[in-house]
Amino acid sequence: MRGMLGPTQISQQSGAPTVHPVVNRFVLLRSLMQRVVVFVVLLVLMSLLPRLLPGDTLDVLLDSNVQRGLQNSEIADLRDRLGLAGSLVEQVGRDLARLAHGDLGYSLLHGAPVSHLLADALPWTALLIALATPIFLGVGVTLAAEAGRQPGARADRVITTSMSLLTSIPPFITAVLLFLCFGILWPVLPTGGAEPLFPAETPLLRAQEILRHAFLPSLALALHEVVRYFFVLRGEVAVLASRAFVLNGRSRGISGWRERRDYFGRNLLAVVCARLGQSVASLFTASLFVEVIFSYPGVGALTYHAVLDRDYPLLQGAIAVLALLVLGLTWLLDALTEILTRRG
Amino acid sequence: MRIAMPLSRRVVRFLFIVLVSILLLALAAACDLIPAYQTSAATLQPPAQAHWLGTNDIGQSVLTGLLRAAPVTIGLALATAALALTIAIVMASLAVIYPTWGRALVLHLTDMGEIVPSILLLLLVSAWHQPGAFEIILLTAVLTWHDDVRILRSVLLREISRESITIVRHMGASWPYLLLRHIPQAVMPTLTGIYLQNVVQATMRVAGLAFLGLTDADLLTWGSMLQDAIGYLHTPAWQWLLLPPALCLTGFLMLFQTLDQRQTQRPQSVDGAMS
Numbered sequence: 168m169r170g171m172l173g174p175t176q177i178s179q180q181s182g183a184p185t186v187h188p189v190v191n192r193f194v195l196l197r198s199l200m201q202r203v204v205v206f207v208v209l210l211v212l213m214s215l216l217p218r219l220l221p222g223d224t225l226d227v228l229l230d231s232n233v234q235r236g237l238q239n240s241e242i243a244d245l246r247d248r249l250g251l252a253g254s255l256v257e258q259v260g261r262d263l264a265r266l267a268h269g270d271l272g273y274s275l276l277h278g279a280p281v282s283h284l285l286a287d288a289l290p291w292t293a294l295l296i297a298l299a300t301p302i303f304l305g306v307g308v309t310l311a312a313e314a315g316r317q318p319g320a321r322a323d324r325v326i327t328t329s330m331s332l333l334t335s336i337p338p339f340i341t342a343v344l345l346f347l348c349f350g351i352l353w354p355v356l357p358t359g360g361a362e363p364l365f366p367a368e369t370p371l372l373r374a375q376e377i378l379r380h381a382f383l384p385s386l387a388l389a390l391h392e393v394v395r396y397f398f399v400l401r402g403e404v405a406v407l408a409s410r411a412f413v414l415n416g417r418s419r420g421i422s423g424w425r426e427r428r429d430y431f432g433r434n435l436l437a438v439v440c441a442r443l444g445q446s447v448a449s450l451f452t453a454s455l456f457v458e459v460i461f462s463y464p465g466v467g468a469l470t471y472h473a474v475l476d477r478d479y480p481l482l483q484g485a486i487a488v489l490a491l492l493v494l495g496l497t498w499l500l501d502a503l504t505e506i507l508t509r510r511g
Numbered sequence: 512m513r514i515a516m517p518l519s520r521r522v523v524r525f526l527f528i529v530l531v532s533i534l535l536l537a538l539a540a541a542c543d544l545i546p547a548y549q550t551s552a553a554t555l556q557p558p559a560q561a562h563w564l565g566t567n568d569i570g571q572s573v574l575t576g577l578l579r580a581a582p583v584t585i586g587l588a589l590a591t592a593a594l595a596l597t598i599a600i601v602m603a604s605l606a607v608i609y610p611t612w613g614r615a616l617v618l619h620l621t622d623m624g625e626i627v628p629s630i631l632l633l634l635l636v637s638a639w640h641q642p643g644a645f646e647i648i649l650l651t652a653v654l655t656w657h658d659d660v661r662i663l664r665s666v667l668l669r670e671i672s673r674e675s676i677t678i679v680r681h682m683g684a685s686w687p688y689l690l691l692r693h694i695p696q697a698v699m700p701t702l703t704g705i706y707l708q709n710v711v712q713a714t715m716r717v718a719g720l721a722f723l724g725l726t727d728a729d730l731l732t733w734g735s736m737l738q739d740a741i742g743y744l745h746t747p748a749w750q751w752l753l754l755p756p757a758l759c760l761t762g763f764l765m766l767f768q769t770l771d772q773r774q775t776q777r778p779q780s781v782d783g784a785m786s
Contacts, residue, residue, distance in 0.1 A: 339737075343753065489628065
């Protein structure tokens, strides 16, 4: 710890933004600590908020038609078993301790442990994101390089104008329009679920079916992200295009594919990486909308229905896992960016 | 700054016009100058003489709905953006006025704000109880102010370190006087730019929340009208249920995006934004 504080204090005192490897490690450590704080606050909130409402899960259960005449002692016993006894602080503390042991609880509505439900749903969301990422990165970088390599040229004007138009359409409307166009008006692609009711026998056919089902949702996800990338990357390319090494390369006759890939593409890597960190959170948000619209069985739709059904154990488990994923991934990408930018 | 001034003033005038017109619309809705948004037996009617934009599944006229939803949708966005900007200005000023603890506190809070997965928090609160207008404004503003802080802080720092400010300080002007008389004019282009961006972001967020059906059911917005339309995509009714609110939202966003882009394209204000 002392070794870490020394150089940081010096660089703060001198006021110069010197890049020192030890300082960077300190920054990463600090951002890790901030994430831990945010995570804990989220956990406490999610355990606290449902309990501030009048009534609890037991009241809902007892309020049904099958209610039997229970003794007060039996009710107290049940309340104790469901983890609803004790003061607010005790209950929240118990919740956190349970989560710390990796026990996510049991969804009474689904009749299954929350961890199973999440384990079933997470791969589908991961599939959507995995399919969408190459699309939006590829399209984003290509369009940005095309538009930014000659700012103000016709290609730039056409691409930038259409991207501006696309920015104005809220992403969930784009997703609904995709759903409408290719699912209903021209029904070429399936509009619900992740695979047919009766999956095909052979693995190859099954993979094909899964891809067909994932195509529209991941396209909707990708469209949402392309817009966010395009403007940042275009600006970056425009700056690169006026740099000496590009001028030099062009005067030596470098153009076309090589110019786009080696001169622009490679130099965009650090920017792309830096944006990826912010994309993790926005991709999860967007996947919630997309999964709801396409009734895709991912973790976003699961969480959404947990909200509608007031299925608090499931909601809490989903939020804990998602928050952990988002915070962890953004931190990893931050670290990666740090390393890439230091390389130059 | 001199080049950017007229445009930012025009933006302010435009915002004022928008505000007045939505207030008039809200007043017209309150005084029943706009027909009541009531249910009728004529459900899912296509556009016709009686209902220019058709009716929805419980016989409410879509056109009336659009008109009544407009002040709510736009008002929510304007108010959210204003609150977020206000919080950000206070925070940025804190960081500038108290360069030691203020700066550390504000930058820490900003970092935290950036990593909070805001959709999870929104879901959590909506599951707790469906937010009404005031809660939506408060929640969205609290979750988005951090976007504006860094840029505001750098602009404020730049402005207070100007020679003109130093000279006026030496002449005995107090900080409150400076904050009222000298700083606002200089930071106006940045403020209007940030505000326009905030409005766009707030519109998208609030519409998204309403689209998911997570806002108060009584709150009629373009987003909640879109949510109603989703159930009728398989029938021809999508043409008059989905398209009108979608076009209204997109048009509104496009208007603000264009304004914002025109402002940032001015070299002066870009310079201000980058430094």
